[in-house]
Amino acid sequence: MREESHERALQFIDKMQVESLTAAERQELEAHLESCVHCQKLERQTELALRAFRAAAPRFDSSLVLKTQMQVRVRAREIAENAARLRALWISCTLSWILGVVSAPLMWRGFEWIGHRLALSRVVWVTGFALAWLAPAVVAAAIIAWRQAEGAVGSGQ
Amino acid sequence: MSAVEQEAEELAGGLRRRDPALIDYLIEQYRYRLFRYLLMLTGRLPEAEDLFQETWIRVLEKGHQYQQRWKFETWLFSIARHLTIDYRRRRQPESLDALLEPVDTRRPLEVEDTASSSAFEQAFQGQEAARVATALAHLPASYREVLTLRFHEDLELEEIARIVDSPLSTVKSRLYRGLTMLRERLKDIYS
Numbered sequence: 375m376r377e378e379s380h381e382r383a384l385q386f387i388d389k390m391q392v393e394s395l396t397a398a399e400r401q402e403l404e405a406h407l408e409s410c411v412h413c414q415k416l417e418r419q420t421e422l423a424l425r426a427f428r429a430a431a432p433r434f435d436s437s438l439v440l441k442t443q444m445q446v447r448v449r450a451r452e453i454a455e456n457a458a459r460l461r462a463l464w465i466s467c468t469l470s471w472i473l474g475v476v477s478a479p480l481m482w483r484g485f486e487w488i489g490h491r492l493a494l495s496r497v498v499w500v501t502g503f504a505l506a507w508l509a510p511a512v513v514a515a516a517i518i519a520w521r522q523a524e525g526a527v528g529s530g531q
Numbered sequence: 532m533s534a535v536e537q538e539a540e541e542l543a544g545g546l547r548r549r550d551p552a553l554i555d556y557l558i559e560q561y562r563y564r565l566f567r568y569l570l571m572l573t574g575r576l577p578e579a580e581d582l583f584q585e586t587w588i589r590v591l592e593k594g595h596q597y598q599q600r601w602k603f604e605t606w607l608f609s610i611a612r613h614l615t616i617d618y619r620r621r622r623q624p625e626s627l628d629a630l631l632e633p634v635d636t637r638r639p640l641e642v643e644d645t646a647s648s649s650a651f652e653q654a655f656q657g658q659e660a661a662r663v664a665t666a667l668a669h670l671p672a673s674y675r676e677v678l679t680l681r682f683h684e685d686l687e688l689e690e691i692a693r694i695v696d697s698p699l700s701t702v703k704s705r706l707y708r709g710l711t712m713l714r715e716r717l718k719d720i721y722s
Contacts (some may be wrong), residue, residue, distance in 0.1 A: 392681065392706045393688065420710070423717040428682055430663040432570050435580070439562050442584045443555050449588050450551045 379406060383413045387420055460521060467514040474507055481507060539599040546594030554594075558587055561607060564684065568608055571679040572615050572672060582618060586611045604684065608694045612676075666716035674709030677702055 386403040389395055395403065407414050482503060489499030545553035565586060569579040589610050597606055667675055673695075680691045692702045 388707055388710050391710060392703065416714075419718045420714050423714045424682055424710075426663050426717055427678065427713060430660060430667070432567050434563055434566055438566070438580055438583060439558055442558055442587050445584055446554050446558070446587050446591050447551050449591055450549055450554075453549060453592070 380410065380413055383407065383410065384416060387417045391420060391424060463514065463518055467511070470510045470514065474510065478507060542603060543597055543599045546597045549591055549594055554587065554591055561604065564604065565607060565611060567683060568679055569611055569615065571675045572612065574668065574672060582611060582614055585614050589614060602690065605690050605694055608680070612694060662717065666713060669716060670709060670712055674705050674712065677705045678709045678713065681706055
């Protein structure tokens with residue numbers, strides 16, 4: 375028997391396990407195996423090796439499940455608490471923004487009045503107004519960004 | 532909607548809500564399979580145990596990313612695999628040169644082989660445990676990984692390719708080589 379036919383049979387033996395054989399390939403393999411003891415042995419070895427591999431069952435420490443479930447619950451609580459805190463922050467930011475918009479004309483008049491009383495240049499009191507008006511939003515945005523970055527680091531992202 | 536689709540939708544919904552009861556159930560359900568996969572991947576018992584816990588925490592955190600069209604185990608193993616690679620990188624950081632290499636010239640994410648036969652001997656039970664343990668310790672991690680996904684998990688080759696993030700041809704070649712090595716190592720097991 376030619377060496378190539380053994381190689382081909384071995385390819386089919388492996389292919390049968392890894393993928394699947396076409397009808398023609400199966401027929402060719404069966405015909406070869408009928409007359410080749412060497413390849414029959416290889417087929418048997420492959421089956422037994424895989425059987426042993428499949429039967430190899432790692433021991434599992436059941437306390438690992440309880441430990442993991444507890445850790446997951448602790449982390450779930452942390453995530454829920456962080457989300458609640460972040461939600462409160464978003465609500466206060468939105469309220470502060472609405473208040474800022476509503477109170478802007480009043481604040482503008484206030485800064486204008488102070489500017490006139492103290493004889494400040496327009497640039498100075500307008501800048502003061504802009505800073506006072508933007509400050510709460512900037513601080514809140516910084517806090518949100520910081521908390522989100524902290525959350526990302528905490529979750530290993 | 533079929534029962535399977537409904538189940539997948541409930542699973543996705545529960546993961547999005549980060550439902551701890553659902554995750555408790557999933558931990559019970561997949562405990563053995565995930566642990567076996569991690570052990571095959573790392574070849575180290577304590578590492579597999581640590582990664583087991585980290586994987587479920589990541590499932591909780593990233594549950595919103597799960598999509599129904601994926602089999603849950605494919606997604607789960609994929610998370611476990613990425614965590615294993617991160618874990619190894621944290622312990623043995625890559626050199627600055629390697630990190631600076633352009634992404635497309637870098638090797639695909641692989642798990643470094645650090646298996647020891649004692650870890651497998653400790654972990655495996657059964658008649659041929661010692662022989663199988665030795666054989667497994669001699670196989671590269673990337674071969675053990677695909678062998679376990681194919682012959683323990685019975686996953687399709689495409690699903691394995693998705694988990695190991697490699698082309699189908701790579702998965703097949705690892706499977707064929709792994710099978711050959713396994714056969715060689717175990718050939719006298721019943722003789």
